[in-house]
Amino acid sequence: MSTSDQDKPICEVLQVLGAKWSFVVIAELQKGPKRFNRLQRDVAIVGTQSLTDTLRHLEQSGIVRREVYPTVPVTVEYSLTAKGMDFQAALAEMEKWALRWRDPEAAAAQTAGEG
Numbered sequence: 001m002s003t004s005d006q007d008k009p010i011c012e013v014l015q016v017l018g019a020k021w022s023f024v025v026i027a028e029l030q031k032g033p034k035r036f037n038r039l040q041r042d043v044a045i046v047g048t049q050s051l052t053d054t055l056r057h058l059e060q061s062g063i064v065r066r067e068v069y070p071t072v073p074v075t076v077e078y079s080l081t082a083k084g085m086d087f088q089a090a091l092a093e094m095e096k097w098a099l100r101w102r103d104p105e106a107a108a109a110q111t112a113g114e115g
Contacts, residue, residue, distance in 0.1 A: 016058075016061040016063065017061075017063075017087075019053070019054050019057050019058075020050065020054075021043070021046045021050055021051065021054045022054055022057070022058060022063075023091065023094075024043050024045070024046060025039070025043060025046070025051070025054050025055065025058060025064070026058070026063065026064075026080065026084060026087060026091060027091060028042050028043050029064065029078060029079060029080045029084065030080060030085070030088055030091070032079070033067075033077050033078065033079035034077065034078055034079075035075060035076060035077050035078070036051075036055075036076055036078065039051065039078060055078060058084070062081055062083050062084075063080065063081060063083055063084040063087070064078055064079070064080060064081065064084055065078070065079050065080070065081050065084075066078055067079070
C-alpha cells in the first residue's frame with residue numbers, strides 16, 4: 001500500500017512551516033505579541049515584503065493570530081495561536097540539534113562516542 005506525500009505528517013509540517021522565515025518569526029513571537037514594526041526591528045534580517053508574506057502564510061495556517069485594534073492610526077498586533085505555541089517544543093529540539101552539530105569537532109566526538 002503506497003501513501004502519497006500529502007498523507008505524511010512531515011509533509012504537512014513542511015507545507016505550513018516551509019517558508020524561508022517561518023521559524024524566525026515563530027521564535028520571535030514566542031517571546032510575546034508584537035506589532036509589525038517591532039517585529040520587523042527584532043528580525044531585521046527579514047525584508048519587509050518577506051515578513052509580510054510569512055505572517056500571512058502563518059496566519060492562514062493557523063499558527064499566527066493577527067489582531068486589529070480600532071485606534072487612530074489602526075494598531076495591528078501579531079501573536080501565536082495555541083497551535084503556534086505548541087510548536088515551541090519542536091523548535092527547541094531543532095535548536096539543540098543545530099547547536100550540537102554546529103562545531104565539526106563536537107560532531108566528530110559525538111559520532112565517535114556512538115560507535
